Amino acid sequence: MSETILEIRHLSKTFGSHAVLKDVDFTVRKGDVTSIIGASGSGKSTLLRCVNLLETLTTGDILFHGESVISGKVNQSAYRARVGMVFQSFNLFSNLTVLQNCVIGQRKVNRVPQKEARDRALYYLNKVGMLPYINARPSQISGGQKQRAAIARALAMEPEVLLFDEPTSALDPEMVGEVLDVIKSLAAERMTMLVVTHEMAFARDVSSQVVYMADGVIVEEGPPSQVLSDPQDLRTREFLRRFLGQNAENL
Amino acid sequence: MFEQLFKDIGIVWAKYGTVYLTGILNTLLLATGATLIGCVIGFICGILQTIPIAPGDFWLKRFLLRALRAVIRVYVEVFRGTPMILQAVFIYYGMPYFFGIAFRDIWTVSMLVVSVNTGAYMAESVRGGIMSIDPGQFEGAKAIGMNHFQTMLYIILPQTLRNILPQIGNNYIINVKDTSVMFIIGFQDFFAVHKMVSGATFKYFPSALLEMGGYLFLTLLASFLLRTLERKMKGQSNYELVNTDQLVLTAGNYKFSGQAPYEETNRDYRREEP
Numbered sequence: 001m002s003e004t005i006l007e008i009r010h011l012s013k014t015f016g017s018h019a020v021l022k023d024v025d026f027t028v029r030k031g032d033v034t035s036i037i038g039a040s041g042s043g044k045s046t047l048l049r050c051v052n053l054l055e056t057l058t059t060g061d062i063l064f065h066g067e068s069v070i071s072g073k074v075n076q077s078a079y080r081a082r083v084g085m086v087f088q089s090f091n092l093f094s095n096l097t098v099l100q101n102c103v104i105g106q107r108k109v110n111r112v113p114q115k116e117a118r119d120r121a122l123y124y125l126n127k128v129g130m131l132p133y134i135n136a137r138p139s140q141i142s143g144g145q146k147q148r149a150a151i152a153r154a155l156a157m158e159p160e161v162l163l164f165d166e167p168t169s170a171l172d173p174e175m176v177g178e179v180l181d182v183i184k185s186l187a188a189e190r191m192t193m194l195v196v197t198h199e200m201a202f203a204r205d206v207s208s209q210v211v212y213m214a215d216g217v218i219v220e221e222g223p224p225s226q227v228l229s230d231p232q233d234l235r236t237r238e239f240l241r242r243f244l245g246q247n248a249e250n251l
Numbered sequence: 252m253f254e255q256l257f258k259d260i261g262i263v264w265a266k267y268g269t270v271y272l273t274g275i276l277n278t279l280l281l282a283t284g285a286t287l288i289g290c291v292i293g294f295i296c297g298i299l300q301t302i303p304i305a306p307g308d309f310w311l312k313r314f315l316l317r318a319l320r321a322v323i324r325v326y327v328e329v330f331r332g333t334p335m336i337l338q339a340v341f342i343y344y345g346m347p348y349f350f351g352i353a354f355r356d357i358w359t360v361s362m363l364v365v366s367v368n369t370g371a372y373m374a375e376s377v378r379g380g381i382m383s384i385d386p387g388q389f390e391g392a393k394a395i396g397m398n399h400f401q402t403m404l405y406i407i408l409p410q411t412l413r414n415i416l417p418q419i420g421n422n423y424i425i426n427v428k429d430t431s432v433m434f435i436i437g438f439q440d441f442f443a444v445h446k447m448v449s450g451a452t453f454k455y456f457p458s459a460l461l462e463m464g465g466y467l468f469l470t471l472l473a474s475f476l477l478r479t480l481e482r483k484m485k486g487q488s489n490y491e492l493v494n495t496d497q498l499v500l501t502a503g504n505y506k507f508s509g510q511a512p513y514e515e516t517n518r519d520y521r522r523e524e525p
């Protein structure tokens with residue numbers, strides 16, 4: 001069994017009186033590709049945002065290489081730099097070009113020298129097929145291109161874990177494929193990833209484990225062959241039946 | 252028909268032309284300097300006001316941040332809420348009472364008063380500008396590990412600056428005109444020249460005409476410069492597709508080691524143990 005990178009322990013998150021995550025527990029090991037599925041509003045985004053400390057945890061803890069990231073011992077900005085995040089709405093820096101987007105974090109956060117930062121940015125931009133567009137601003141490229149640039153920006157920090165929050169949900173259908181292909185190629189290289197997705201075929205083919213969430217709890221988790229093909233819990237079955245009923249061609 | 256008018260203007264200009272020009276120069280320097288300093292004050296207030304206060308923070312930090320916000324609030328309300336002419340009097344004549352020293356240098360006091368006044372307005376513009384920026388920009392920056400100051404400096408404030416440029420222009424033009432109140436402490440701006448000249452020559456209208464023309468020239472120039480700057484900052488509307496062959500070579504310079512860089516570099520995420 002490979003090295004444990006992240007351990008989410010008894011994580012709860014409430015907004016006011018609304019309990020969005022209830023006692024969530026799970027572990028991410030090196031090389032895992034975990035797909036998180038579940039109905040809208042079940043707390044998937046909140047879970048990822050808690051993992052990246054974009055939200056403060058109400059209770060519970062997150063251990064990074066066995067160390068609590070909220071205890072004060074760990075510098076939270078530095079931790080975030082080790083855990084990359086790709087957003088549904090891209091969030092590329094609109095005042096910077098595609099290349100600068102991939103350089104700035106390396107320069108300012110990781111203090112990488114200019115030349116090395118540029119080379120590394122180009123390496124990852126090449127990987128996601130965005131080299132021709134390095135001088136474009138985010139407003140000048142398509143959604144699929146933005147998302148690929150955003151993935152390159154996250155990769156340029158060379159994080160240990162990459163979180164994806166519905167990376168293809170804001171895209172026109174014809175652009176979904178190009179972004180999923182990039183994520184698939186990362187999976188093939190054993191990049192550790194946590195992917196919230198509604199693309200069931202992707203979850204089945206690419207992930208090493210699938211987590212099904214409902215109402216802020218993890219209902220079922222396991223390899224895709226089990227969770228997607230032979231779900232044990234009634235709620236998982238119901239979700240998949242309804243979901244695949246509408247999107248039968250997806251699986 | 253306007254013979255007399257032209258003649259009078261000629262007389263006034265012949266005798267006081269250089270005085271008018273010095274006045275214009277003083278006004279321009281004061282307005283420009285104070286607007287720039289005011290912007291810096293405004294942006295600093297913007298950064299400080301938006302430092303996030305997390306419930307988990309140490310109580311002293313929370314207290315200090317709240318106090319800081321309150322101080323900025325008071326500053327903005329006081330300097331926006333009182334006439335600049337009075338602020339000038341307060342600072343110029345109040346100094347000896349409070350600090351036992353008198354600022355006798357009119358330039359320093361004038362620059363101070365107008366800057367601090369402009370800063371109060373700019374602080375609000377900047378705050379509004381920051382609030383209007385997509386929260387996703389903050390999250391994108393946080394997610395790659397930037398702290399508050401880095402996020403502000405490299406991502407948020409450049410976008411804010413672009414958005415509030417029209418308001419900065421407004422403030423600049425207002426300053427060109429309103430620095431005239433600094434006559435109260437004896438600042439020799441463009442309008443002060445009018446009072447001096449018309450007092451000496453009794454040619455009120457010819458002098459006023461020169462003044463009108465002069466101020467309009469200054470403000471039109473300011474408008475023009477700001478528009479040019481705005482266009483510059485918007486950036487090019489198109490971009491060049493890059494010849495990738497060359498870049499692939501460059502990109503090839505970087506060899507991914509195939510293992511997480513976490514172990515091989517010393518970018519340690521742990522805080523130093525005290």
Ligand SMILES: Nc1ncnc2c1ncn2[C@@H]1O[C@H](COP(=O)(O)OP(=O)(O)O)[C@@H](O)[C@H]1O
Pocket residue numbers: 015018020038039040041042043044045046047
């Ligand atoms: N900032 C917030 N304030 C209040 N409620 C929130 C906030 N963010 C999310 N929620 C609520 O938390 C629940 C889960 O949201 P989310 O994690 O976005 O679900 P999902 O990503 O699975 O669709 C939703 O009911 C949503 O309304």
Ligand SMILES: [Mg+2]
Pocket residue numbers: 044045046166
């Ligand atoms: Mg979501």
